Amino acid sequence: MAKGRVSVCCLLLFLMMSLLTGCWDRRELEERTSVIAIGIDMVEGKKNMYKLTVQIPIPIKIAGSSGQGGGGNKDAVKIMSVTGKTVVDASNNLQQRLNQRIFLGHTRVLAISEEVARRGIDDIIDAFRRDPQIRRLMWPVIVQGKASDLLEMKPGLIQIPVVFLMDLIENGTKMGIIPDQTMGEYLIQTSNETMQPMLNYVKAYKDDVKWKGVAVFRGQKMVGSLNDIQTWPLLQLRDEKRGGDVVVPLPGTKGGYVAFRPHFVTTKLKMNGSHAAGQKHHNGHAVTYFCEVQGDIVEMTQKPQGSPEEVIRMLQKLFKEEMEKRARKMLDILQNQYNSDILKLGLALRGHHYNDYWRHHNWFKDFKEFPIDVKYTVKLRRLGMEMH
Structure with a gap:
């Protein structure tokens, strides 16, 4: 009788295991093209066309990957640009030029040119708001000049250029001298009728990037900016941060x-x-x-x-x-x-x-x-x- 019960239990266990599903839709990391930063500009000479620039890290060329030494900044990332009528249209055009599926779950920076911001970014943010891959901890920033310049800078202190900007902002927020304005904060501010949004305002150079203050919005259209000295009392009054x-x-x-x-x-x-x-x-x-x-x-x-x-x-x-x-x-x-x-x-x-x-x-x-x-x-x- 005991052996019979054991056999029945084993049979039931095997039947239950057969009902468990596996990872049928899994995708290996090597089968994805991870985008770490996105830049959005207007196409010169075309009124309603966006230029989308992405920064894609190349894992095998990053120092320490697979036990091998990596190359310089030039070899560690790939910069690609496409155009489109909308962000999704540009993303589809980018996918047609890649051999692997685009993955935005690791995207940490969304750079938007001041020209685009002053026209209004509600249509741009809508695409990122609806995408479940987008992290709410991503840093959206407004760039004085072209957003693509931010992705193409080559700081000598780090292999992946946009990580330099990420560290600059993250350390600044910890020190209390830069606002902690993530994508999640921006979405909250634009969804609340009691407040207006703002974003960090930066300028890219050939070898580095400088935080210049905050871009001030009315609705989802940039109307001006505050420099660093004007931003610090804002942080003190609004967030009780120390400022500079x-x-x-x-x-x-x-x-x-x-x-x-x-x-x-x-x-x-x-x-x-x-x-x-x-x-x-x-x-x-x-x-x-x-x-x-x-x-x-x-x-x-x-x-x-x-x-x-x-x-x-x-x-x-x-x-x-x-x-x-x-x-x-x-x-x-x-x-x-x-x-x-x-x-x-x-x-x-x-x-x-x-x-x-x-x-x-x-x-x-x-x-x-x-x-x-x-x-x-x-x-x-x-x-x-x-x-x-």
């Missing part, structure tokens, strides 16, 4: 400078206004950003006069005024030049003043004239070591 160093002339000296490096940023948003329903004007509604920044003095080219206590008070006031000046300049550009709320201020207003303000106003029109103020508090933690 502040270098200003040192009062009471001839040609002296002092540099302040923020380390900790805390921002609070105070919203004034009545919660009574039916209020239809700005009267009483205003916001103030209170930003506290703690940091160190990292450079002082000349020694100021006064006691240590007086010097500390003077420096704190100096950087407070400079950072408020930069923040107000940034707000003036966003409101009066671009009328684009990349601060996410509309999100806070809708959450706290929906009945008395949000439902009665068109925020994308009213943002331009909405009262916004900013006040900084600067605290010096360390002045650094010096020789006497």
Whole structure:
């Protein structure tokens, strides 16, 4: 009886195993053409044609592959360009020139030229939004000039050129000086009626690439940009990121400078206004950003006069005024030049003043004239070591 039961169990086990399906649609990595970066430009002389440039790594020529030494940047990647009426049309044209199936699951950078961005990128983003292979952690960037230049640069520090840009942005976000604007963040911002999107703005050179600030959008059309110094107060007010160093002339000296490096940023948003329903004007509604920044003095080219206590008070006031000046300049550009709320201020207003303000106003029109103020508090933690 025991042997019979064992036989029945084994038979049932084999029958169950026969129902298990295998990887019928598997595809080996060697049978795919992995695209690591995509660049999109307009075709010169043709109004409605896109030029799609891709950067394809060649695994066998990358240093360390198969135990062999790799070649230089020129040999480690393949650059290909095609044209098409749409992104999908261009991708189909690219597939006809490749011996393996295109795979976008490893694509890390989407470079879009400023010319394309100012025309509007809603049709371009639509293709990537619908593709399940696209990673939401991909970095979309706007390129000053041609996007293909970014893919064709040859930095000497790394084999795959676009990895240089990836490391630049990723390290910048960790340091708090570059916005963490991934494809997922952009899709969230364009799907939310309370905010406007932005993307990192770069310029490609022959041997490297430089981060220049952020491209400001209204809807999905680029309307302008903020440089690096204007972007840092945006990061402090919106994301509590530290931003870059502040270098200003040192009062009471001839040609002296002092540099302040923020380390900790805390921002609070105070919203004034009545919660009574039916209020239809700005009267009483205003916001103030209170930003506290703690940091160190990292450079002082000349020694100021006064006691240590007086010097500390003077420096704190100096950087407070400079950072408020930069923040107000940034707000003036966003409101009066671009009328684009990349601060996410509309999100806070809708959450706290929906009945008395949000439902009665068109925020994308009213943002331009909405009262916004900013006040900084600067605290010096360390002045650094010096020789006497």
